[in-house]
Amino acid sequence: MKMSKIVRTGANILYPFVLIFGLYIVLHGHLTPGGGFQGGAVIATGVVLVIVANSYEAVTGMLQKVVFKAQESIGLLLFIGVAAIAITLGLPFFYNFLANSGSIFGLSVPFGPNHGDLNTAGLIPIMNIAVGIEVWGGLTVIILSMLSGLDRKEA
């Protein structure tokens, strides 16, 4: 069962904007409300919009389950790997060794309200990106699995 041409065109045009909005929520998790889990859920909702507007048979060639299963595993391994790097430096597990250090994300912030700089907060943006990738892959695998489990009667 296919939706009308207006719905399909609208969903195909709206999908990049939903993707950019979700990635903004993931990446600015240490400055504004949001973070990995919330942004990943927004991006997965955009993918579900594309699947629902075009019928499932038309999407099945382009969105395969294997790619999203690999993406979910990569996200979880990145999360654990970044936390385990601190052990090789002689620090406890999950220690934030990039904050206040002057490296990649290591600007120092004084106490009080300020306008927010993207260069701060150490290990937290990397963990946000890893969790965002994991939630994006996981929720898309759930939707694709449940849709493939229904047998369609050709109407």
Added chain:
Amino acid sequence: MLVFGTIPYLVIVALAVIGLATAALKRNLIKIFLGITIFESAINLFLVSLGYRDGAVAPIFTDAPSTEMVMATPQALTLTSIVIGVATTALLLSFAVLIWKHYGTVDTDKIRRLKE
């Protein structure tokens, strides 16, 4: 009055009773799962509303109007609880789809024995 100050807690009690009554008294499998989801929402709301301070703002320092802030730890625990609720609901609904494919119905009065 005393009642107006505790409106969030009265809403939580109403949602919890509605969720429990739906999960215990209905026969359709999907309605039972909806009752479980409503009860989880009531518990998440209870966790967040425990940390409120009068006249305080959200605990974010980007362009903050004042530095008197709400408690931050219950919001972190509620985030974990919501994600676990999502995983539980996904598994429950997958079971409902498989039961419908195997038995042809989702009425719990008719799903009585292991079908051989």
Added chain:
Amino acid sequence: MRRYIVAAIFVILAASLLSIPISFSFGSPIATDMDDYFIEYGQVQTAANNIVTSVVFDYRGFDTLGESVVLFCGVVGVGLLFRRLMEGEEYEDE
């Protein structure tokens, strides 16, 4: 007869749940020492503007690790339930 017993049980349940609004006071929490420490020193120690994110990923990062693993296991379970059989297998029996 059975309806009256069920209705009475739910009335007792609602009455016992109503002890929450009576005993808690909304707007003035009691034990806030740990959260006062997080709000006062969280921005200087972790250099993040968002205190909730620094609690979730830095001060309580181990709980977030457990939650990610629970979400992963849930997705693995859903993928397992909707499995197609490969060729050479038949339905597993007994």
